[in-house]
Each structure stands twice: as C-alpha cells, then as structure tokens.
Amino acid sequence: MTDSTQALLFPSLAGKEVVGKFDGGDITSDAGLLLLQMADEKIGMIGRMASALTDRRQPGKVAYSLASLLTERVFAIACGYEDANDLNYLRSDPGLKLACDRLPGGGDLAGQSTLSRFENRVTRKDLLRLATKLAEAVVAQLPSDAVRIVLDVDASEDPCHGQQEFEFFNRYYDSHCYLPLYLHVTAVRKNGGADRQRLLSVLLRPGKASATQGLFGLLRRAIESLRVRFGATPIVLRADGGFGQAATVRFCDKMGVGFVLGLPGNRRLHALSTPVQMDACLKYTFDKNGWAGERVCREWGEFQYKAATWEKKRRVVVKAEITQGELNPRFVVTSFAEEAPELVYAFYCERGDQENRIKESKLDLAAGRTSCHRFLANQFRVLLHAAAAVLMAAVQDALAGTKYCQAQIATVRLRLFKVAARIKETCRKVWVQLPSSYPDQDVWRALHDRLRRLATVT
Numbered sequence: 001m002t003d004s005t006q007a008l009l010f011p012s013l014a015g016k017e018v019v020g021k022f023d024g025g026d027i028t029s030d031a032g033l034l035l036l037q038m039a040d041e042k043i044g045m046i047g048r049m050a051s052a053l054t055d056r057r058q059p060g061k062v063a064y065s066l067a068s069l070l071t072e073r074v075f076a077i078a079c080g081y082e083d084a085n086d087l088n089y090l091r092s093d094p095g096l097k098l099a100c101d102r103l104p105g106g107g108d109l110a111g112q113s114t115l116s117r118f119e120n121r122v123t124r125k126d127l128l129r130l131a132t133k134l135a136e137a138v139v140a141q142l143p144s145d146a147v148r149i150v151l152d153v154d155a156s157e158d159p160c161h162g163q164q165e166f167e168f169f170n171r172y173y174d175s176h177c178y179l180p181l182y183l184h185v186t187a188v189r190k191n192g193g194a195d196r197q198r199l200l201s202v203l204l205r206p207g208k209a210s211a212t213q214g215l216f217g218l219l220r221r222a223i224e225s226l227r228v229r230f231g232a233t234p235i236v237l238r239a240d241g242g243f244g245q246a247a248t249v250r251f252c253d254k255m256g257v258g259f260v261l262g263l264p265g266n267r268r269l270h271a272l273s274t275p276v277q278m279d280a281c282l283k284y285t286f287d288k289n290g291w292a293g294e295r296v297c298r299e300w301g302e303f304q305y306k307a308a309t310w311e312k313k314r315r316v317v318v319k320a321e322i323t324q325g326e327l328n329p330r331f332v333v334t335s336f337a338e339e340a341p342e343l344v345y346a347f348y349c350e351r352g353d354q355e356n357r358i359k360e361s362k363l364d365l366a367a368g369r370t371s372c373h374r375f376l377a378n379q380f381r382v383l384l385h386a387a388a389a390v391l392m393a394a395v396q397d398a399l400a401g402t403k404y405c406q407a408q409i410a411t412v413r414l415r416l417f418k419v420a421a422r423i424k425e426t427c428r429k430v431w432v433q434l435p436s437s438y439p440d441q442d443v444w445r446a447l448h449d450r451l452r453r454l455a456t457v458t
Helices: 032-042 044-051 067-079 086-090 093-098 112-120 124-141 217-232 246-255 267-272 274-283 343-347 352-364 376-399 408-417 441-457
Strands: 008-013 016-020 148-157 168-170 175-178 181-191 198-203 235-239 259-261 298-307 314-323 326-334 421-425 430-433
Touching: 008 343, 032 067, 032 093, 032 124, 032 376, 032 408, 032 441, 044 067, 044 124, 044 175, 044 376, 067 086, 067 093, 067 112, 067 376, 093 181, 093 421, 112 376, 124 198, 124 217, 124 376, 148 217, 148 352, 175 235, 175 314, 181 217, 181 352, 198 217, 217 235, 217 246, 235 246, 246 259, 259 343, 267 274, 267 298, 267 314, 267 326, 274 298, 298 343, 314 343, 326 343, 352 376, 352 408, 376 408, 376 441, 408 441
Parallel strands: 148 235, 235 259
Antiparallel strands: 008 016, 148 181, 168 175, 181 198, 259 326, 298 314, 314 326, 421 430
C-alpha cells in the first residue's frame, strides 16, 4: 500500500524546495456537481425518473435507493465519467457524495457492480415509464407563451464492438451498430424567437431498423404529453428525406400535426419542377471564360404532387440551387398552405441544428456508450445519457446573460464544473472551499444564485 505521507520532490524554485504530499484532505476536482444538484432541484427530473422504476430488491438488503443510484450515475455522466467502472474510484469523491445527499464523512456511494446490476434489472415497462417521466420533465421546462411546438426527429449510429443483442451490420454506415432515434423539441414564442432546442426522448433501435421503426409510438407519446400542457397549440414535425414517406404523412394527418418533411427526388418530381430549375439556370450567367457572376444561384417554387402511395395531392416546395456549375434540386413536402416557398424551405433547413445537438450529446456526454450485452440495458443507458443532457440544458438556461450563454456542454463542464475544492465537515456545517484564484468566480456566483432562486420558486 502506498504511503500517502511520503514526500514527492520537484525541481527547486528560487532556492526553495517544492514538495508534494497526498495529505490535502477531502478535495474534489468537480465542485460544479453542486450546481448540477441545484439544477435537478429546479426541474425535479431525478425524482420523476426514480418514481417510474419498480424496486424489486429485498428491502432488508437495500443499501442505496433507486434515486441515489440514478443521481450518482447521471451526475457522473454529466461530469464526463460515462463508464460505470469510473464509479469505483469516484464513489469516495466528497463532491459527488455531497451532490448525492451524502455527507463527506459518511459511507461511500455505489460502485460498478451495484450500478451494473441496476442497469441490467430494468424491464420494458420500466423503460417506457422512465422515458415518459423524462419527457414530462422536459415539457415542463418549455415556455408557457409558446405559439408553435416544433418536433425534430433524426437517426444516428452507435457503433457496437462486441456481442450486444440486436446489433447488426448496417451497409449504409458500414459498421455493426445500433440506430438510436433522437427526438428534440423547440418552442417558438410569441415574439417570434425560439426557445432552446431540447432533447425530449431517445429510442434505441436494432442496427437494421427502418427509418420509421418505433417512430410513431415515440411521436404519439410526445404529442400527448405536449397537448396536456399546451392544448391546441400547433405542433409541427420536421425531418429529413428518410422520413418523407406516406406512413409519416398519414400519421401526421391522424394526429392533427403539421409537417415539413424532406422528399427524395424522382423523375416525376424533376419533371414537375422543370420551370423552377430552368429559371435558376437562366439566372446563372455564362460567358466564354466560363461561369461568371454569382457563384451560387437559388430559386424556389412549388407544385401539387401525389405519389402512388399517397391518398391525395400534397404541396411540394422545391429549391433549385446551382453551385460551381452543378444543379442540385431539393424537395420538401409540407402541410403549410400559406407560407412562401423560400420561408418553408428556410424553416426546413433549421432542422440542421438538431444534428449539432446530437453531436453534442455523443461527443460531450458519450451518448453512444451502448456497450452492455442486453438490449434493454443499453436502452436504459441512452436514457441516462439523455437525462444528463436535460440537466445540462437546465444549467445552460441559467447561464443566459453571461459570457457562457452560448457555450456547449463540454465548455460548461470544463469551465464551471471542473473546479477543485476542499470540503471540510464540522459539527454544524459542510464547508466547500473554492480556489481564490478561480477566474470565473463571477459566472459561478451568478449561476449559483440563479439556480438557487429558481429552485426556491419551484
């Protein structure tokens, strides 16, 4: 066993010895976990999720409540510790213990074995209730003055590197993978501005899942939850060409939801859009030295179109774009009847922000860490990572007006969570001693005060 009092010698400075020892006491490198705890108090997410799970353990043998296990796992993910193995070392961290409502001098938190059993114990019903409670926590954060709710849906790839259940080789991605389906929600406010795009739910799917597999059940639950709060406020589904199918259009009609969906091109669409494409070509000037004038030319138009599988004609918007001499027409089918074609297409292009949110979840929160053998355990994992994303969004909301108001998750974590602190427990108080030289004290204080005020109101 290593002697913690053994001195570590470093190069001398100004004639003085530089000596290190592991005797600093209870010190954490993640003091920002306390801010995350305050964010959870604001939205009440962990409590909602814990109430959705059925505890099948023998009461006399329970050392950690479901809420404690959820809190520990989600907070660790938010701070960049995505593996349950990391908790074997973090379970004694005083900052994490405080955030999980445990005194620094008390017993340690749960380790990897307990958390792994927890992840593998969930059932399908547990997961459905868990996803519902998570969505309810997100819907509750949406502004009450919303005049339109936009749902963005897109699939992603989670590469698999073992013998996970339902992992298959996907030719499009050229990998053995899962294909999770991400659903984000954005509230458009009365003043025309849009609220933050928020992760509403995520559904893990086998590697060979079709574009619409699991889509309609996911959307139905989301729409029902939104209508409980917003009533008749218009809801619009926005998605790329993979979802531009007859089944999606029929579902939107049945649910009374508007839609703006990408539409894969075909000969008939190209024929109907010929006038628009010709206008774009005529405006793109040409001389003997080659293409000149504008390097990019765009024209928009619309027409009525009925595919063989559609019940009736639909409005299709076309954008004919010429870039570097290449003509590239794109098509969108929509329920919008009055908006100008260029506005419809601009609204469709805004769905690209969802790709940034998915990338943020996967890169900054390791949301693709689906390495369990059981498929249901992996679905539980993606929901845990989604919960971490929801908590981080609550922190990002509270940073409005500060220099980190537009910061992504990785920046928020690095600048505001990865803060060292000495934690001292006395008979009356627990002192969290933060560095005097910490450069973002003003932001930390503002974030703390805002979260405390919001939590008190809630």
